[in-house]
Amino acid sequence: MSTTETAVRPRSAAAPRPGPRRAERIGRPAAAFLAPFLVLYLLFIIGPALYGLVMSFFNTSLVHPGLGSFAGLSNYADALGSADFWSSLWHTIWFTVLTTPPLIVLAFVFALLADRAPRGRWFFRLAFFMPFILPSAVVALIWFFLYTPGLGLIEVGLAKFGLAAPVWLGDPTWAMPALAITTIWWTLGFNFVLYLAGMQEIPRELYEASSIDGASPWQQIRRVTVPLLGRTTTLVAVLQVIASLKVFDQMYLITQGGPNFATRSILQYIYDEGFTNYRTGYAAALSMLFFVIVLAVSAIWFSIVRRQEKEV
Amino acid sequence: MTSNLSRRAVLKGVAGLGAGVTLAGCSAPVLSGLGTGGAAAGSLAYWNLFGGGDGVRMTQMLDAFRAAHPDIDLKAVTLAWGNPYYTKLSLATLGQKPPDVAIAHLTRMKTLVAADLLEELRPEDLARFGITPDKLDRTAWENGLVQGRAYAVPLDTHPFVMFYNTDVCERAGLLDSAGHLVELNSEEAFLDAMRRAREVTGASGGVVSINADTATPWRVFQSLYSQLGGQVLADGGRRVVIDDAKATQVLTFLRKWTADGLFPAAADYQGAIAAFAEGRAGFYFQGEWEISTFQTAKMPFSMTLFPNIYGGGRYAVQADSHTLVIPKRPHRDAARLDRSLLLIRSFLEQSDTWAAGGHVPAWVPFRDSAAYQAMTPQSSYAAAAQGAVYDPDGWYSGSGSNFEIVTGSAISTVLGGQQSPADALAQMRAQLTNLANTASPI
Numbered sequence: 097m098s099t100t101e102t103a104v105r106p107r108s109a110a111a112p113r114p115g116p117r118r119a120e121r122i123g124r125p126a127a128a129f130l131a132p133f134l135v136l137y138l139l140f141i142i143g144p145a146l147y148g149l150v151m152s153f154f155n156t157s158l159v160h161p162g163l164g165s166f167a168g169l170s171n172y173a174d175a176l177g178s179a180d181f182w183s184s185l186w187h188t189i190w191f192t193v194l195t196t197p198p199l200i201v202l203a204f205v206f207a208l209l210a211d212r213a214p215r216g217r218w219f220f221r222l223a224f225f226m227p228f229i230l231p232s233a234v235v236a237l238i239w240f241f242l243y244t245p246g247l248g249l250i251e252v253g254l255a256k257f258g259l260a261a262p263v264w265l266g267d268p269t270w271a272m273p274a275l276a277i278t279t280i281w282w283t284l285g286f287n288f289v290l291y292l293a294g295m296q297e298i299p300r301e302l303y304e305a306s307s308i309d310g311a312s313p314w315q316q317i318r319r320v321t322v323p324l325l326g327r328t329t330t331l332v333a334v335l336q337v338i339a340s341l342k343v344f345d346q347m348y349l350i351t352q353g354g355p356n357f358a359t360r361s362i363l364q365y366i367y368d369e370g371f372t373n374y375r376t377g378y379a380a381a382l383s384m385l386f387f388v389i390v391l392a393v394s395a396i397w398f399s400i401v402r403r404q405e406k407e408v
Numbered sequence: 409m410t411s412n413l414s415r416r417a418v419l420k421g422v423a424g425l426g427a428g429v430t431l432a433g434c435s436a437p438v439l440s441g442l443g444t445g446g447a448a449a450g451s452l453a454y455w456n457l458f459g460g461g462d463g464v465r466m467t468q469m470l471d472a473f474r475a476a477h478p479d480i481d482l483k484a485v486t487l488a489w490g491n492p493y494y495t496k497l498s499l500a501t502l503g504q505k506p507p508d509v510a511i512a513h514l515t516r517m518k519t520l521v522a523a524d525l526l527e528e529l530r531p532e533d534l535a536r537f538g539i540t541p542d543k544l545d546r547t548a549w550e551n552g553l554v555q556g557r558a559y560a561v562p563l564d565t566h567p568f569v570m571f572y573n574t575d576v577c578e579r580a581g582l583l584d585s586a587g588h589l590v591e592l593n594s595e596e597a598f599l600d601a602m603r604r605a606r607e608v609t610g611a612s613g614g615v616v617s618i619n620a621d622t623a624t625p626w627r628v629f630q631s632l633y634s635q636l637g638g639q640v641l642a643d644g645g646r647r648v649v650i651d652d653a654k655a656t657q658v659l660t661f662l663r664k665w666t667a668d669g670l671f672p673a674a675a676d677y678q679g680a681i682a683a684f685a686e687g688r689a690g691f692y693f694q695g696e697w698e699i700s701t702f703q704t705a706k707m708p709f710s711m712t713l714f715p716n717i718y719g720g721g722r723y724a725v726q727a728d729s730h731t732l733v734i735p736k737r738p739h740r741d742a743a744r745l746d747r748s749l750l751l752i753r754s755f756l757e758q759s760d761t762w763a764a765g766g767h768v769p770a771w772v773p774f775r776d777s778a779a780y781q782a783m784t785p786q787s788s789y790a791a792a793a794q795g796a797v798y799d800p801d802g803w804y805s806g807s808g809s810n811f812e813i814v815t816g817s818a819i820s821t822v823l824g825g826q827q828s829p830a831d832a833l834a835q836m837r838a839q840l841t842n843l844a845n846t847a848s849p850i
Contacts, residue, residue: 117541122759155847155849157850158495158498158502158849159498159502159523159525159849159850160523160849160850161502172455178842180839180842181665181844182483189733207758214410215596241675244678245619245672245674245675245676245679246672246674246675246682246683247679247682248677263619263673263674263824265620265621265676266618266619266620266673266674266676266824267674267824267826268826270819288842349621350620352621352813353813354620354621354622354817354820355620355817355820355821355824355826356818356820356821356826356835357817368813369808371491371492371495372491372495372809372810373803373804373810373846373849373850374523374803374849375497375846375849376849
């Protein structure tokens with residue numbers, strides 16, 4: 097997934113450990129150490145983002161230097177009036193709906209199984225995390241082979257049991273679920289590791305105490321594991337929603353947005369307009385709209401989950 | 409290491425080491441790239457988008473050039489086909505770091521000209537290297553002119569063709585006494601041949617790439633539609649002029665290919681190749697460049713013109729040409745231009761190598777030679793170059809463009825059986841109208 101890089105960084109937050117609270121001012125040495133990163137941040141994140149915002153109000157073209165003629169809000173009006181914008185946005189949301197719940201639930205279940213494994217936990221950890229290390233191009237190749245009509249492993253395998261497989265990537269109804277399955281297989285490992293880390297933070301005494309009180313394993317999971325992993329779940333969910341919304345690689349590589357645009361994500365639409373059609377001003381406006389949507393979704397999601405967490 | 413070494417000293421040392429390594433690691437290419445000139449005297453940069461068999465042959469041609477001109481430092485770069493290539497070529501030229509010579513499809517080259525990214529090739533400069541219009545394929549040359557001026561030298565024409573399994577066709581009774589395929593020049597003759605081939609293979613009559621591929625469905629459609637004389641765009645892409653009756657006729661015919669199981673309704677690019685290579689289909693439809701694939705597979709096959717279903721006396725088939733262009737750069741001296749033209753001339757001279765990969769050579773001295781006539785099955789479809797129909801003009805059109813994605817997507821739904829011809833046509837028209845109404849960013 098395109099966003100997994102961004103998701104990797106806040107990993108330490110997975111196992112929150114209450115550290116000593118110190119109200120520290122940023123001293124001179126700290127500032128000196130931070131400066132290079134700050135400069136890079138301003139230069140490569142804030143700067144381009146502001147430039148993109150400015151560009152979205154102009155008819156900027158990829159093949160002409162400068163910003164081009166002033167467009168006012170027309171790029172935004174075009175975007176909001178474009179059926180392609182809405183359909184690609186819907187595809188992205190549909191993908192998020194298809195991937196987020198399984199990626200949370202399955203990661204939790206597998207982490208639980210691995211955590212309870214009496215021995216060889218390293219093996220499970222490796223096995224579940226392994227696909228996550230693969231580059232998107234390799235994932236695309238593997239699943240392309242699995243889904244290929246007539247020859248694909250899935251179709252051939254199902255045929256052995258007398259079952260007919262759908263045309264995974266050729267049928268507009270099946271293409272998105274197929275990509276969701278691919279993505280779940282590929283990225284599950286990351287959430288799995290977060291959950292596993294969270295589980296290992298739970299004091300063993302709680303389980304011992306509850307089993308002395310006669311709690312069944314199922315009750316332990318419901319009353320001890322799940323509540324104590326609340327913060328991890330919040331983190332996993334928020335990161336996952338954002339990651340799924342920013343999907344691009346696997347769709348671009350496996351289906352190129354097809355069949356008949358059924359899997360064109362919003363990021364691919366932005367890419368198509370900006371780089372294929374040279375309309376970078378319009379693409380900037382699309383990006384800004386999408387940025388606002390991601391921001392809003394994360395904010396809403398965060399507030400809901402936070403509230404639930406307080407109630408626990 | 410001494411124990412009283414302070415942490416600060418270690419950090420300092422590590423930082424110094426890091427800086428040293430970084431500078432050493434990127435010294436030559438990065439720093440010279442950042443410099444103003446970038447290129448030493450006698451250098452020549454060339455960009456192309458060839459993979460597979462084409463890539464191998466292009467490397468051979470470059471090696472031959474290097475051997476003949478050891479004084480020229482030739483740097484060749486191969487980039488991913490399609491839109492990414494054109495984006496990079498455009499940006500490199502805008503950034504004033506273009507290659508000296510680049511490959512561009514004839515249909516994309518015009519957009520580059522409109523964006524003022526290509527150098528005009530003046531007749532007198534070309535003539536100095538013996539490149540004159542009479543030595544180049546007329547259709548390719550004339551289609552490449554922009555307002556009568558030349559900006560590109562065509563290297564080839566690559567038409568859509570028909571591959572057939574000679575074993576299957578023989579057993580199906582589709583070969584005449586001389587071993588040539590019978591004419592398939594009507595809907596009924598075509599479908600009948602596919603039926604007979606299917607009886608032999610036991611699987612499919614023909615196969616064509618449908619899934620995860622928009623170019624191939626577009627090429628099939630455009631070949632048949634232009635045989636009917638149909639046009640898709642007019643006024644340089646500002647008007648959509650699809651002829652409903654003709655387009656419906658073609659789409660209805662295409663639906664018949666897969667509806668009765670003569671063709672698999674689901675096949676991707678590699679899957680279609682595999683089906684043909686393994687003898688599960690008697691016919692395969694694709695650009696001629698796949699010739700190397702089947703030669704490598706050592707299967708009994710031959711190639712011929714895409715069937716002339718509707719054209720009657722006038723043949724038409726979708727095609728494009730690889731052309732050689734010189735991107736604009738400030739301060740180009742005469743020597744650099746000469747080196748560039750020398751490379752272009754060298755490519756034309758090596759048309760035999762290039763034609764081995766299936767492309768119909770644009771270089772007339774070779775195309776008319778006995779050597780090419782003896783090259784089979786390549787020479788058997790050379791006539792396609794004269795019937796070549798290039799994608800219509802438009803800023804969003806050309807090989808691998810959004811135009812092909814929009815049209816190809818709609819056509820593939822008909823082949824795949826997901827939409828009726830009428831619905832696909834309506835969708836195609838709506839999306840093209842949207843593109844036609846968008847102000848050109850060029």
